Amino acid sequence: METKDFDFKLPEELIAQQPLSKRDHSKLMVLDKKTGAISHDYFYNILDYLNPNDCLVLNDTRVLPARLIGSKKDTGGKIEFLLLKRKDLNQWETLAKPGKRAKVGTKFTFGDGVLEAEVVGIGDEGSRIIEFKYEGVFEEILDGLGKMPLPPYITQELEESERYQTVYSKHTGSAAAPTAGLHFTNELLNKIKDKGVQVIYITLHVGLGTFRPVKVENIFDHKMHSEYYSITEETANIINKCKQQGNKVVAVGTTSCRTLESATDDTGKVLAKNGWTDIFIYPGYQFKVLDGLITNFHLPESTLIMLVSALAGKEKTLNAYKVAVEQEYRFFSFGDAMIIK
Template sequence: MEKITFQLPDDLIAQHPLERRDRCKLLHLDSSSGEMKEHVFADIVNLLRPDDLLVLNDTKVQRARLYGVGGQAGRKVEIFLVDKLKDDEWLCLVRPGKKAHNGDKFYFSAREYCEIISILADGSRRVRFVGAPASEIMEKFGRMPLPPYIKRDDTSVDRKMYQTVYANEGFSIAAPTAGLHFTEELLADIEKTGTEICRIRLDVGRGTFKMIETKTYEKHTMDPEEYWISEESAKQINTAMKKGRRIVAVGSTVTRTLEGCFQSNGEIKASHDETDIFIYPGFQFKVVGAMVTNFHLPESSLLAMVAAFATPEQILTAYNFAVANRYRFYSYGDAMLIS
């Protein structure tokens, strides 16, 4: 396995969103020829075909980062909700972990707190929320879970901009960032051209930031993530595929959902299931014909996926071009359309 990596100056990691979502740069890579063209994101309305099917992930990012005070030393800790286990018991990451012991209680208010029930082998905690449902505590006290490469606290701006305009429901702890560039007006303009839009949902978990640390792709494992495909969306996608229309996936989450579902069922099946599919160079795409995506971290599973859709050489050429032309990288950064 040849690692897919590149040199990225720190000042190209976007720390804030643009004022207008659809004014970011868009680099269009034609994988059949290797040709690249520069656009602004709003130009995507002219890059999509009238018979395309554009697939969005309408999951919702929750305010999963909490700060509580308590424990044996009465210290402030970060409590990051990862997965609901039952009722108001959650799997959480607690930092600093050495200050969170079994039985410790961390308060968000005089009556609302959480209690550490157990410590798992990987260092995560099983936590019970008391005084109000965890959903209410997140809504009242939670912070937007900005990724670690954004070196600042979240603000009220992030509550709007680190969420797609079409977010509906679900529990994601990271945004499906390729979708952040769409505005309601842009989506309406896209539909006016004849391009059909459908929605699926995959809840983004902590595995989204997992780096490839194995010597071969085959030994790397992905954390399973839940997805939902409705009867209507499954029908839209299957009908489009049978007619030979192009499926345009907005982001890695849509790509993994569609390819994972097809790999398991031989078609896009209406379902609530999990996928742990890992897409890397050599993968044969069965569903997705074009992909909207952000610029990803070196040596990440996301970078391996886009290198599978084009070629590693094409992606490295595109990324080096983006660096040289000062594109903005990662969650709040610029975008690519790979066709």
């Protein structure tokens, strides 16, 4: 199976640069995974596609203000670090731009010396291992100095940083938002609960893989980066009971999907556990617990469109994307949504 099999033509003007003024007013494509039938709606009607006693599973990770802009201590040359993964109390794996300035042993300063850093190693695919020095609490310093780490295809500054957080974000640790969840408002979630849908939360901290395209010709040669996830015993029990009673489990976003499938054994039982997952889901994968998926429209040739294709079928998925382009849906992080049922 080749990476180019998941390519499609996307006009640049369909890449959403800013979120809509109202979170739940995005378009919603409804895709039947059995027949391939497509219909169109708006996200505020998402509860029409959920049934009482179904489980709606959301990822409650919160994005770090993980972009740090500083300068070299000796020359003053500008540097930007994107925090990706915490290695130790004061050590982080980062992306550095420009990388040529971030050689091992080079020191940097941020915020008039409030935060200092030294490159202590080289990580996977050219990432840099940074050790920070500071006084006080790192997270509080980061809140003051850091900027929201928007994906590279978003070229405009975000007017309101909270729009790159879900309204239910709780556990800080992601380098990118679980963007399918950006469409929900507290009011909409309350309506969903009032209908009798069980709204539950898992955690997966979105990491390095989000920023890395598939570079190999054959997808079987692609290696996913690992990301930390956690599912509580209470959440696992609710999902297992839901399945036992014949109701559906619907994940919000590919991150929730990957978490569920990572924590489910071969009998279809979701386990309470935490750890690291590098699960790669592509066509041919047999889902163990997932019945439906709410997701955004993803990049061509990405692991995300491969995951969607595993659930809905490659031809049905690519046809849905063709229709989305024709109907001028908005794409990627701040774009419109799809529910696969």
